[in-house]
Amino acid sequence: MGTQFVIVGAPRTGSTLLVRTLDSLQDICCHGELLADAVRGYQDGFDPESATAEERGARAARLLQQRDHNTVGFIRTALDTPSEATGFKALYGNLLNPRWHDVVNMLTVEKVIHFIHLKRQNTLRRYISEKILQAGGPNHSGAGGRSDNRMRVHIDIDAYQRDTEAAAAEEQSVTALLGDNALLQLTYEQLAADTAATVAAVCQFLHVETFSMNIAPALEKVGATDLNETVSNFDELLTHPATRDLAVSD
Template sequence: MKDSLLHFYTKSGKVMFLNNIGLSVFRKMPKRMRIWGIYLASYLRKPKPDACKFVIFAQGRTGSTVLVDLINSHPDVFCYGEILASSVVRNVSKPVRYARGLTAFTKTDAVGFKVKVYQLQKAHQQDPGKVLQEFVNQGWKIIYLHRDNLLDHAISDLRSEKTGTYHHTSKGQKQQNLVDINYDEVEKVVKFREECRRAELAALQNLEFFNISYEDHLSDAEKQTETLNRLFSFLGLPEHQVSTRFNKVIKTDLSKVISDYAQLEQRIKNSPYQHFLTAR
């Protein structure tokens, strides 16, 4: 992932820019000093009193990049990326204060970011349920994005890892070669995603949230429009025509994605995951 400051200060008109000197100095600070600097910003720069703040709670490969892109096509919203990713920052002891300080730089009526359950657990040694509860207590809204077909989720994971291609945009898209994916790999990833899903649901217990299923709400343009308008209503914003630069990476026909797909399919049909084939 790109350096956090370069990554965050790229939306002209939606995020306040540091001047070149200030940005250079900030980037050279030790990470611990950066964290404390953002904590300080949470006190010195207060967001609009009526601003809506939100957290997208989602695993990787669930459509979160598409969702953020759709949200950012609304002029009154800015959604950051993964501000708590381990490649950006680690050991943040006060995630809510950190998010409040960082998002204070935005100019829009609504601001948010996305976070993964395992980022809170592993990079910051935090209890996800307690962190989400604190966000809610301080007026943040939770958006829960998930992918229900764990077979597709696993194949998306593995294909991206093997090819190094995580997203397709409408421009410059190239024909991709078939990839080798075996059943043991799929089973391992499905089990990991099942574990993450259990942790997410435990963290969300007794919390109000806006629910988005990738398959039901984001998988095509018509669903995206309807879903985003409902989401904007949830955030207290007017409807807006949305668009995204990104296209689907995984084709519906997996035989066009995976070499020797017939063998993998047969193994899946004789496994506890056979229902994911019929649900596709």
């Protein structure tokens, strides 16, 4: 059995990019979200692009039924592959959901699971990215987002501060859950700046031999990077002490 791992983090911290890039490597199997409202990105050789809508729907229903019937067994089966490393993604909210207590207990108590903790240093950009997604704007390239999509959102600074405080509390709770398990801390900024080098470091952590020259990002960033183009009250962000520095930082 190879190394088993879980990618954890808040939404919009680059977890999908990391999942897709790891799964593109020959010796790694990386599922998507297995503890969300639906089973997403389960890697079993199924090709959704060649399947009919009915086939995709039937498979989704079957996976959800299997997951909900015996979640611990479902996760153990998902992690039991011939790959040198196998893992999946779980956001903070999934890990802290009492519904998945038995699964989290299984993942953390046995001390064999490796955890990759993704954070985003620029909490303002994470919040804005989530607001754009909720408004139906650009996502990642694998979900149909396009770099020429333009959307402007208004940012409630008080709401941003409350969201950031809540995310920090969730991070603290998840960190306590992980305890002294094998843990690699990464940031979105590292992953975005040099995906190949960051993923190579992840491979080393997972005891998978690979070469950074063979690693390419599996997704492309989409949407505007200049907050002045995406935030309708950008000038307000520049004057508020809670957002001023983050608004001008990449």
